[in-house]
Amino acid sequence: MPRILAIDYGIKRTGIAVTDELQIIASGLTTVPSETLMSFLQDYFKKEEVISVLIGDPKQMNGQPSESAPLVEAFVEKFKIQFPDMKVIRVDERFTSKMAFQTMIDSGLKKKQRQNKALIDEISATIMLRDYLSRKMI
Known part of the structure; x- marks a missing residue:
């Protein structure tokens, strides 16, 4: 069975x-x-x-696109041109950075590692x- 890949695109670096x-464990x-x-x-x-790629959709708290949205949109268009047969799924990425930081704290990582x-x-x-x-399995 093919994998699903997720991309947290950023200006400098991208988390994958x-x-x-x-397709059970991320x-x-x-x-x-x-x-x-x-x-x-x-x-x-x-x-x-890989069967599909999730790409984060950066939004503000009110649901409006964030300031990084145009950059991500440009990447998505470039991705679709380079990989036209790949299914792209956009997902809300609000709070993921805060949740990631909390995960690091909960995992016991030291302050230096959390930076x-x-x-x-x-x-x-x-x-x-x-x-x-988790939504897909419901």
């Missing part, structure tokens, strides 16, 4: 999470510099079968994917 082959995969994301994805899609923004991005992508899977 992926399911297991049974796990952090890595964080990559955003400028190398497309080549990373191209290599990953050659190695692993690792790359880890926060990877955990955020994992949270998006986990939430998607």
Whole structure:
């Protein structure tokens, strides 16, 4: 069974999470510099079968697009051109960074480790994917 991949796209770096082959467990995969994301994805899609990609939809508390929304939209368009056969699913990413930070605290990571923004991005992508899977199974 193919995997589902989640992308928490950012200006500098992008967090990536992926399911297991049974699409039950969401796990952090890595964080990559955003400028190398497309080549990373191209290599990953050659190695692993992926059925769909979740991409975070940045919104403000009132539901309006956040200031980073145009950047993410440009990435989504570029992604669709590069991978036209890949199903893209947009998911609300509000609170994922805060939830990721809280997860780090709950996991007992020291303050220095919690300042690792790359880890926060990877955990955020994992949270998006986990939430998607839990809704999908209902």
